[in-house]
Amino acid sequence: MVASSSEADNGASKSRFPDMKTTSGVQRPYFDDVGPRNVTAVVGQSTLLNCRVKHPGDRTVSWMRKRDLHILTSSIHTYTGDARFSVRHPEHSDDWDLRIEYVQKRDAGVYECQVNTEPKINLAIMLNVDDLSSLAATHPGPRPKDAQASISGPPEVYVKKGSTISLTCTVNVHSTPPSSILWYHGHAVVDFDSPRGGISLETEKTEAGTTSKLLVTKALLSDTGNYTCMPSNASPASTVVHVLNGEHPAAMQTSRAAPHHQMTLLASFCTLMAATLTR
Incomplete structure (x- = not known):
């Protein structure tokens, strides 16, 4: 000072x-x-x-x-x-x-x-x-009834390494917009000026509510985790982001389905062999 x-x-x-x-x-x-x-x-x-x-x-x-x-x-x-x-x-x-x-x-x-x-x-x-206005995480104050944040999209998001993570949070409070909206990655507040770089935030207030968009470019494996949108006057919302190193979710689903597919082929082959032997 x-x-x-x-x-x-x-x-x-x-x-x-x-x-x-x-x-x-x-x-x-x-x-x-x-x-x-x-x-x-x-x-x-x-x-x-x-x-x-x-x-x-x-x-x-x-x-x-x-x-x-x-x-x-x-x-x-x-x-x-x-x-x-x-x-x-x-x-x-x-x-x-x-x-x-x-x-x-x-x-x-x-x-x-x-x-x-x-x-x-x-x-x-x-x-x-x-710090005269409290964060919802530590000192939840009075909130409008049913005030809730929501993150658009599925509860789990899959992105490829190197692509952009885009999360949009909407707060359904029309009369009193939130005085602040914080984003957390795990238990830490997202730092827009960290050495990692490539992190930005876009906030827009409209008659329909308040929208906060988090953008994380050039996704790293370390960006995987739980992301929480925390407004000052509404319940928070969370989503889980998975950063994949070249593996697409569809490939994961195919690998899980492979054993069942192989068993079906084996059963068909056995049926065909049995029919041949009985002739």
């Missing part, structure tokens, strides 16, 4: 005392320090980290997460598989705000708004996360 405060102070000094002009007389970008430097969010809710850049010119504004030096956004584009992160930039405005939906405890830390000037300037913001 001390280091974060120091970084925040450095960023603030750059925004309060900008070098307004270069030697060519062109105004340089600087931060209009209007937003809070220390933000507190609540688990499951959305939050905005404010960044206002004056006179950006043709410079690029980016957001970086300090704990792993991961670039989250660059200009209006998102560079993370975690769809909870996006940039809010109204057209022709100076605002480049980082939006985080369904905030989780692990999102806490320092985030930097950066402009690729020479030297680079940055604005550091500390995000604190309070």
Whole structure:
């Protein structure tokens, strides 16, 4: 926290005392320090980290997460598989705000708004996360009657190694959408920024309910297991994923049926032989 405060102070000094002009007389970008430097969010809710850049010119504004030096956004584009992160930039405005939906405890830390000037300037913001809304797994609170999540498709899913695992979870709560939907692989929360990579989430709220789609590309054998969709205000749903190393489920069913098929052929052969001997 001390280091974060120091970084925040450095960023603030750059925004309060900008070098307004270069030697060519062109105004340089600087931060209009209007937003809070220390933000507190609540688990499951959305939050905005404010960044206002004056006179950006043709410079690029980016957001970086300090704990792993991961670039989250660059200009209006998102560079993370975690769809909870996006940039809010109204057209022709100076605002480049980082939006985080369904905030989780692990999102806490320092985030930097950066402009690729020479030297680079940055604005550091500390995000604190309070666990005021409870997860359904530990503190189940009041839920709408019959509130239930469901994962489309069969209870067991078979995919080939190297293909994409696609799981779609729908929550049938219309009046009060869930404040958060977490995905678990076994007992661990799915980490969208793990070194494994290739994991993304798409969440959509409609009048019919809330849909959360989990995508795991280039499936590994280690991706096999139980997957649970856990909304904050509804009963969870689970499915089992089997990642097969070149073996198709139909082949498994054929191998199980083979003994019965062989016995049928043997019985027919014996009947034919018996008929021949009696002639």
